[in-house]
Amino acid sequence: MTKYEIVNFKTLGDERGSLIAIEEGYNAPFDIKRVYYIFDTKKGVERGFHAHVNLKQMAIAVKGSCTFILDNGKKREKVKLTNPNQGLFIEGLIWREMKDFSSDCVLVVLASEHFDEHDYIRDYDIFLEEVKNAKN
Numbered sequence: 001m002t003k004y005e006i007v008n009f010k011t012l013g014d015e016r017g018s019l020i021a022i023e024e025g026y027n028a029p030f031d032i033k034r035v036y037y038i039f040d041t042k043k044g045v046e047r048g049f050h051a052h053v054n055l056k057q058m059a060i061a062v063k064g065s066c067t068f069i070l071d072n073g074k075k076r077e078k079v080k081l082t083n084p085n086q087g088l089f090i091e092g093l094i095w096r097e098m099k100d101f102s103s104d105c106v107l108v109v110l111a112s113e114h115f116d117e118h119d120y121i122r123d124y125d126i127f128l129e130e131v132k133n134a135k136n
Contacts, residue, residue: 003090003092003094004089004090005085006089006125007029007058007086007087007089009087010085013064016049017115020084022058022110028058029056030056030109031095031112032111033111033112034110034111034114034115035108035109035111036108036111037062038105038106038109039086039090039106039107041101042128046097047097048068048094048096049097049124050081050095050096050097050121050122051094051095051096051120051121051127052094052120053118053130055111056087056089056112057089057109057112058090058110058111059081059087059090059092059107059108059119060081060087060088060107060108060110061082061083061084061105061106062108063084063104063106064069064101064102064104065080065100065105066082067081067098067099067104068081068097068098069078069097070094070095070096071072071096071097071105072093072094072095072131073095073131074131081107087110093121093127093134095121096119118129122136
């Protein structure tokens with residue numbers, strides 16, 4: 001399955017502040033095996049430029065904002081993450097690029113698998129070929 005969607009997290013809190021809990025099988029639609037975060041991204045830097053074969057991810061701008069360019073091989077769509085109570089769920093053959101990081105952006109990514117270089121597709125033409133073959 002290939003998809004991406006915004007997931008809204010329930011915000012809990014009171015006069016002391018806010019809290020969001022992310023739980024496997026509840027608001028994270030996969031078992032979480034790895035967590036990483038991107039921060040201090042310099043102005044004008046773009047990241048990503050790859051797809052994954054099997055990995056599922058949830059990206060959350062816990063502070064600041066950034067823009068994802070998501071490409072399923074037929075159309076490209078921009079998704080801007082600006083709120084810590086929203087996550088971007090990405091599953092399947094989706095080419096992703098990240099840009100327009102605010103100076104204070106902290107992007108947390110939850111992943112369904114441990115790092116595996118063999119799961120990456122880093123060449124756009126190979127990605128398009130994989131998409132074509134996946135539909136046959």
